[in-house]
Amino acid sequence: xxxxxxxxxxxxxxxxxxxxxxxxxxxxxxxxxxxxxxxxxxxxxxxxxxxxxxxxxxxxxxxxxxxxxxxxxxxxxxxxxxxxxxxxxxxxxxxxxxxxxxxxxxxxxxxxxxxxxxxxxxxxxxxxxxxxxxxxxxxxxxxxxxxxxxxxxxxxxxxxxxxxxxxxxxxxxxxxxxxxxxxxxxxxxxxxxxxxxxxxxxxxxxxxxxxxxxxxxxxxxxxxxxxxxxxxxxxxxxxxxxxxxxxxxxxxxxxxxxxxxxxxxx
Numbered sequence: 001x002x003x004x005x006x007x008x009x010x011x012x013x014x015x016x017x018x019x020x021x022x023x024x025x026x027x028x029x030x031x032x033x034x035x036x037x038x039x040x041x042x043x044x045x046x047x048x049x050x051x052x053x054x055x056x057x058x059x060x061x062x063x064x065x066x067x068x069x070x071x072x073x074x075x076x077x078x079x080x081x082x083x084x085x086x087x088x089x090x091x092x093x094x095x096x097x098x099x100x101x102x103x104x105x106x107x108x109x110x111x112x113x114x115x116x117x118x119x120x121x122x123x124x125x126x127x128x129x130x131x132x133x134x135x136x137x138x139x140x141x142x143x144x145x146x147x148x149x150x151x152x153x154x155x156x157x158x159x160x161x162x163x164x165x166x167x168x169x170x171x172x173x174x175x176x177x178x179x180x181x182x183x184x185x186x187x188x189x190x191x192x193x194x195x196x197x198x199x200x201x202x203x204x205x206x207x208x209x210x211x212x213x214x215x216x217x218x219x220x221x222x223x224x225x226x227x228x229x230x231x232x233x234x235x236x237x238x239x240x241x242x243x244x245x246x247x248x249x250x251x252x253x254x255x256x257x258x259x260x261x262x263x264x265x266x
Contacts, residue, residue, distance in 0.1 A: 004032045004040045008056040009047035015072045018047050018083045022070070029090050041065055043093070043250065049073015050164070054226045057122060057247055066100050066248040077163055077264055080251045092252070099255060100248050103160050104179050104205070107243035110223060113234040119225045122247060123161030125240055126224035127211050128153025128186060130231060135221060136194075136214040139183070141207055148214070150194040152186035153222075156209055156240045163261065165227075171200045173265075175257055179205040181242065205242045212237040 005026055009019040022045065023033045037044065037060050044067045046056035053069045068089070069079025076082075081089050092098055108125045110117045119125065129135040129152060137149045157166040159174040162182055167173060171184035181203045188196035203209060213221050213235055223230040223238070 002032055002040065003030065003042060004034060004038050006034055006037050006041045006044045006060075007047065008035070008044065008052075008059060010052045010055075010072075012048070012072060014083070015047045015052075018070060018072055018086075021083070022047070022086055025086055025090060029094065037063060037065075043068060045070060046079070047072055048079075049076055050078050051227060053078040054122060058226065058228075062105060062120060062245050062247055064248070066250040068250040075264055077260065078249065080255060093250075097253050099251050099253055101176070101251055101255075103176070103247040103249055104158050105243050105245035105247060106156065106158055106181070106240055107245070108156075108223070108225070108238055108240040110230075110232050110238050111236045112232050113236060117232065119223065119230065120243065120245065121161075121226045122158065123164040123226050124155050124157035124166060125238075126153060126155050126165065126186075126222075127238060128222050128224065130220045130222045133220050134189070138212040138214060140210040140212075141201075141203055143208075143210075146201075147195070147197055149185065149188065149196045151188040151196055154186060154211065155182075155184040157182045157184065158242070163265070166200075167265070172202070173261060174202075177257075179242065181205070181207060181209060181240070183209060207241065209240045210237055211240075 009015045026033050046053045047070045070081045071079035106121045108119050139146045139149050155166050159176045162174040166184050169184050183201040188198050190196050219233050221235050
């Protein structure tokens, strides 16, 4: 039976060279290689950095088949292999020497005065001010009002995304085996006039986080989903929760989260 592997790569010279080498070696190992996802695709390989991995997931609309990352970027937290590991990867894949990690996906329903739109993210959804304006938000969790927030914005991240923008904003690193959401403030204003939370809030996977803008400027809200910006007109509220979707990430059998954190961050 034909075994199909789909490769998605960015356009950097190192990535293009890696893709050519990988394609040749996979074909010699008996695989059919294509650029588009096929009904019989058994594995997707993303060549690039973390941004390329996220782009691959979005390009293929959160596929059910596992995704493997080969790192030709900088940090490389999602990609498990380097170009020099190609032979090792093929040998391990052929004998089933790997693990598949399931990554939860956030769903955010952005409702405007005219309609509602769903956006999905692996790392985070960010609600922030357009053109660097301070924004004022009403934050609620499970239909309970928590606080009126003022500042640059808030990040709502998955455990997987805790090491991304959330970490840069001084949020907590969370073991991805714990399925939770984290709300992290961006430059909160905490004065006599405005009281905003200044540290992360951790919510259970069953929580629904609701944000309603308190407008001072028309259409001053920007939604950033895994690094991609969206601007909706006249947003009424944004509800974010852990969806039923899962992304399968193929990793080496000796992968261990805290070892990766030490290697990449500490």
